[in-house]
Amino acid sequence: MATVTSNVKKLPSDIEIARNAHLAPLTEVAAKVGIDESDLVPYGRHVAKVELEVIEKMADRPDAKYVVVTAITPTPLGEGKTTTAVGLAQGLARIGRKPVLALRQPSLGPVFGIKGGAAGGGYSQVVPMETLNLHLTGDFHAITAAHNLLAAMVANHLHFGNELGLDDIQWRRVMDMNDRSLRHIIEGCGAKTDGVTRQTGFDITAASEVMVIMALATSLADLRKRLGRIVVGFTTAKKPVTAEEIGAAGAMAALLKDALMPNLMQTLENTPAFIHTGPFGNIAIGNSSIIADRVGIKAGDILLTEAGFAADMGAERFFNVKCRAAGLTPQAAVLVATVRALKSHSGRYEVKAGKPLPEGMLQESPEDVEAGCENLVKHIQIIRDFGVQPVVAINAFPTDFDSEHDVIRRTAEKMGARVAVSTHVADGGEGAMELARTVVEACEDEVHFTPTYEFEDSLEEKITKIATKVYGADGVELSPAAAKSLKLYSDQGYGHLPVLIAKTQMSLSHDASLKGAPTGWTLPVREVRLAAGAGYVYAICGNMMTMPGLSKSPAAMRIDIDDEGNVQGLF
Amino acid sequence: MATVTSNVKKLPSDIEIARNAHLAPLTEVAAKVGIDESDLVPYGRHVAKVELEVIEKMADRPDAKYVVVTAITPTPLGEGKTTTAVGLAQGLARIGRKPVLALRQPSLGPVFGIKGGAAGGGYSQVVPMETLNLHLTGDFHAITAAHNLLAAMVANHLHFGNELGLDDIQWRRVMDMNDRSLRHIIEGCGAKTDGVTRQTGFDITAASEVMVIMALATSLADLRKRLGRIVVGFTTAKKPVTAEEIGAAGAMAALLKDALMPNLMQTLENTPAFIHTGPFGNIAIGNSSIIADRVGIKAGDILLTEAGFAADMGAERFFNVKCRAAGLTPQAAVLVATVRALKSHSGRYEVKAGKPLPEGMLQESPEDVEAGCENLVKHIQIIRDFGVQPVVAINAFPTDFDSEHDVIRRTAEKMGARVAVSTHVADGGEGAMELARTVVEACEDEVHFTPTYEFEDSLEEKITKIATKVYGADGVELSPAAAKSLKLYSDQGYGHLPVLIAKTQMSLSHDASLKGAPTGWTLPVREVRLAAGAGYVYAICGNMMTMPGLSKSPAAMRIDIDDEGNVQGLF
Numbered sequence A, B: 001m002a003t004v005t006s007n008v009k010k011l012p013s014d015i016e017i018a019r020n021a022h023l024a025p026l027t028e029v030a031a032k033v034g035i036d037e038s039d040l041v042p043y044g045r046h047v048a049k050v051e052l053e054v055i056e057k058m059a060d061r062p063d064a065k066y067v068v069v070t071a072i073t074p075t076p077l078g079e080g081k082t083t084t085a086v087g088l089a090q091g092l093a094r095i096g097r098k099p100v101l102a103l104r105q106p107s108l109g110p111v112f113g114i115k116g117g118a119a120g121g122g123y124s125q126v127v128p129m130e131t132l133n134l135h136l137t138g139d140f141h142a143i144t145a146a147h148n149l150l151a152a153m154v155a156n157h158l159h160f161g162n163e164l165g166l167d168d169i170q171w172r173r174v175m176d177m178n179d180r181s182l183r184h185i186i187e188g189c190g191a192k193t194d195g196v197t198r199q200t201g202f203d204i205t206a207a208s209e210v211m212v213i214m215a216l217a218t219s220l221a222d223l224r225k226r227l228g229r230i231v232v233g234f235t236t237a238k239k240p241v242t243a244e245e246i247g248a249a250g251a252m253a254a255l256l257k258d259a260l261m262p263n264l265m266q267t268l269e270n271t272p273a274f275i276h277t278g279p280f281g282n283i284a285i286g287n288s289s290i291i292a293d294r295v296g297i298k299a300g301d302i303l304l305t306e307a308g309f310a311a312d313m314g315a316e317r318f319f320n321v322k323c324r325a326a327g328l329t330p331q332a333a334v335l336v337a338t339v340r341a342l343k344s345h346s347g348r349y350e351v352k353a354g355k356p357l358p359e360g361m362l363q364e365s366p367e368d369v370e371a372g373c374e375n376l377v378k379h380i381q382i383i384r385d386f387g388v389q390p391v392v393a394i395n396a397f398p399t400d401f402d403s404e405h406d407v408i409r410r411t412a413e414k415m416g417a418r419v420a421v422s423t424h425v426a427d428g429g430e431g432a433m434e435l436a437r438t439v440v441e442a443c444e445d446e447v448h449f450t451p452t453y454e455f456e457d458s459l460e461e462k463i464t465k466i467a468t469k470v471y472g473a474d475g476v477e478l479s480p481a482a483a484k485s486l487k488l489y490s491d492q493g494y495g496h497l498p499v500l501i502a503k504t505q506m507s508l509s510h511d512a513s514l515k516g517a518p519t520g521w522t523l524p525v526r527e528v529r530l531a532a533g534a535g536y537v538y539a540i541c542g543n544m545m546t547m548p549g550l551s552k553s554p555a556a557m558r559i560d561i562d563d564e565g566n567v568q569g570l571f
Helices: A014-019 A026-031 A053-057 A081-094 A108-112 A129-133 A139-159 A209-216 A220-229 A249-256 A290-299 A311-326 A339-345 A366-385 A402-414 A424-442 A459-471 A480-494 B014-019 B026-032 B053-057 B081-094 B108-112 B129-133 B139-159 B209-216 B220-229 B249-256 B290-299 B311-326 B339-345 B366-385 B402-414 B424-442 B459-471 B480-494
Strands: A040-042 A048-050 A065-071 A099-103 A124-127 A166-169 A173-175 A185-187 A198-200 A202-204 A231-235 A240-242 A263-267 A272-275 A302-306 A332-337 A389-395 A418-422 A475-478 A499-502 A522-525 A527-531 A536-540 B040-042 B048-050 B065-071 B099-103 B124-127 B166-169 B173-175 B185-187 B198-200 B202-204 B231-235 B240-242 B263-267 B272-275 B302-306 B332-337 B389-395 B418-422 B475-478 B499-502 B522-525 B527-531 B536-540
Touching: A014 A124, A014 A129, A026 A040, A026 A048, A026 A263, A053 A290, A065 A081, A065 A311, A065 A366, A081 A099, A081 A124, A081 A263, A081 A302, A081 A332, A081 A389, A081 A418, A081 A424, A099 A290, A108 B139, A124 A129, A124 A424, A139 A166, A139 A173, A139 A209, A139 A231, A139 A249, A139 B108, A139 B139, A209 A220, A209 A249, A209 A311, A220 A249, A272 A290, A290 A302, A290 A311, A311 A332, A311 A366, A311 A459, A332 A366, A332 A424, A339 A366, A339 A402, A366 A389, A366 A402, A366 A459, A389 A402, A389 A424, A402 A418, A418 A424, A459 A475, A459 A480, A459 A499, A459 A522, A475 A480, A480 A527, A480 A536, B014 B124, B014 B129, B026 B040, B026 B048, B026 B263, B026 B272, B053 B290, B065 B081, B065 B311, B065 B366, B081 B099, B081 B124, B081 B263, B081 B302, B081 B332, B081 B389, B081 B418, B081 B424, B099 B290, B124 B129, B124 B424, B139 B166, B139 B173, B139 B209, B139 B231, B139 B249, B209 B220, B209 B249, B209 B311, B220 B249, B272 B290, B290 B302, B290 B311, B311 B332, B311 B366, B311 B459, B332 B366, B332 B424, B339 B366, B339 B402, B366 B389, B366 B402, B366 B459, B389 B402, B389 B424, B402 B418, B418 B424, B459 B475, B459 B480, B459 B499, B459 B522, B475 B480, B480 B527, B480 B536
Parallel strands: A065 A302, A065 A332, A099 A272, A099 A302, A173 A202, A332 A389, A389 A418, A475 A522, A499 A536, B065 B302, B065 B332, B099 B272, B099 B302, B173 B202, B332 B389, B389 B418, B475 B522, B499 B536
Antiparallel strands: A040 A048, A048 A263, A124 A263, A166 A231, A185 A198, A185 B185, A231 A240, A263 A272, A527 A536, B040 B048, B048 B263, B124 B263, B166 B231, B185 B198, B231 B240, B263 B272, B527 B536
């Protein structure tokens, strides 16, 4: 039986496709969505920052439709949310719309670790990919510097007598690198003049609270305030000590002011793409920046923004935290589904990162897909509960079969959800035109945006509501330490904050091995922490890795420059 | 008696002057020295990187005169080498020349530590100073990332079994921050999966060997080779292990390729200024980049390049290391002298950083100046020994007296050296026109460039020649460890490398308290280290600080942004 991807063809490598791209001058790309050259600050030949003043300048324009791109519970290989977002943007442009894309910036850690680069794939990429993957405009470096300036000033405060009485210090350092040896360090190991000896460690920059602050700040003034509110630790009397009290918040803002301008790039088909901030998907917000969305919502007529991981994680935070902080109303959600992910949700196969797919998964088997479809059903329901309509986007692979796509289509339709197949990786925007038309249709739906909880709910209620209403848990089990922290944070006036739940992305539950749509389980909260500057409390369920390590043969070993100075080995 | 600065006036603050500057479009600034718009890569509105291809494009043009700006032994306050270089460039433009300026990029550490910013001063500044002081085009961040990628890969190599048999690891990590607590750390303190436990530490980025490699690389290909040659440590059999063997050099080059393009900015009077790299003045090379000079030498008709610290340090390395690595011949040296520095060399006053000058030093006293002049005489001699003629530049302060300048002038003239007073801080380029004319005159001198040593000399001979012929020591005393290292490096084939001597900049000797031109002393070499990628061996005399600390009230506490997003408190 024929596979659905009619034009099964041997695709050139991502980097070959990217190198052959015809990049348009960014002024032209910006002009497509009404951003004037005078509002662009060029950074290199193919990236420009957009002045924040455009937000005011464009205030009278109507808002674009705000569409989040999310996914079903993925395999460790990922199900192509980024490529779908890029392809869909290209497809929307092809049917005469003015799309704007908003994506997260990749972190250097994974670039040199496993992935060797991330910018979409095939004929749905953001270019130039070397620029996107290496430094871009230096925003991550600015965030690293601001984070570590605060750390240096905290250590300096201890060194000069600890006037504020800091006892329990929670502010670590960050580096945009996979470096397991820095997870746990002892600093100040020299003479007395070399600082106070204490245990601490490094996280990857994407896990920095400053990264989240950049993602959630609605203006430069808001950024400055959030930085001041960062709690670096607590006194013996459990009083929080802030970055403002340390005296670091102003200098941090000075380091970050240019980084707050979103970075404009383009897709292979010259569609405008904002690449801005890159907070981790587990302990951080996992969404790109509000500032980029605030610019994009006034620039185009459809704003596509990608949320990390699956709908229970990235989209939940998008709706409950980001939309409310931004004051923006979501219109629709694209729910990316793949045959391989649904087959894995059947529980019949185990997919491992860096390993080929199990042989059986490549056989035609609508039954396997059917057996995994309860995950899709649950994610459709999750999105609907926010009062938003999902569009199921079947991200087609050359190894898929029509019969398998039919199962997905029927499942979605049975739920009354829109659905479309997209072959954007092989065909670029042309392959996403059906999806584009379906999304445009969904943008006419009436929306009754309904967050999962109210800010007035207690912190514990908020956690419980996410666990039960979104994840499908029976309830929540707080460890004594978690319960104590929740009480402390409420007592200190942080009870009104939203909550994030840090858990695995590989299951709707906290247990990566539970596929499909698990029921009859309780969410165990090991620990609760405060991110007062970012403006949330986060509950940790399981071991969260905040500083990845390199593999035995990291991607960095394959990366080099050639005689012309071109980067080799990024893909 | 009247002070020499005829127009004693209350100067506006540096930042006020900088904010009122009329910046020219960079394309115009570049065009002044024949660099085409198509060779500029914009980074923000007021900085551009210059494509390295221009070096080949301009190969047929005559070389500009290559002039180094150096100084007598300074007080801890500095004697205004940067302001003089900037002012002189402006002065040269005013007398119809086409000057190009090459300066080092300031480090974030000092910006947030003591200084709060560095970009010249008064009416001789490089602008915009916020950009110059905060991130610029991200080159330092790229260097930090490349350095730490290698460190992560070394740690990763240990974690996965240490196949290469690394024993004595010399590669630390870097951060562009003053953070004393990171000088000595123990990494890998967690579980076995969290890396190998060992002592290490962080240096400031300016002290990174990668910074020196960037400063000394003559092309992208040369950069790649130097990165590969970095020795990260030794095996138990004392065999060096390189970055190439670790597999990191290619990825490091990919991180650094854009950073190798020099950054073009402008002075307050729109004179072109390259700001590129910023290696430490003690253990590193203390000079700005060869690449910037290679572009500048073909662009203008006089290239002014600043060398860190005094002539015994920065200029010695400029002549012995940088000129030879660059294949460029120096034409003249500007030797900056101040009344206050010469008064301090009388041994009658103690000048301390961050403290007001001793009251007595502000009284008219040609006798004090006279008493300190042997330092000036020695530095004139140092420069002459390289076969190059010095121009003594008296950097005038409003508190100077004519009689004091006369002493400096007479001393220089007695040596047959050219001399000029410059009031560039108060008067900009106009105040440096006399100096400019004098430098132009010196550029017609015949030069017999004579380095202090030959590369074929043994490492110990090289150290001895610098100590005796440049510093004026009677000889060198090697510690047993230093002697052992010298033998090791020679045996391993590094004997042909030049040497750097890391010592205090506050004296011609290794002892900061010895003012003037000390005689009858021996240089004690405590330790010798190898910087194989940078291409030198360095001898350490005394305690070299490679990671500064913050003061009790660091400059960062005064830095903030205002409502318009302008940075406050940088000066």
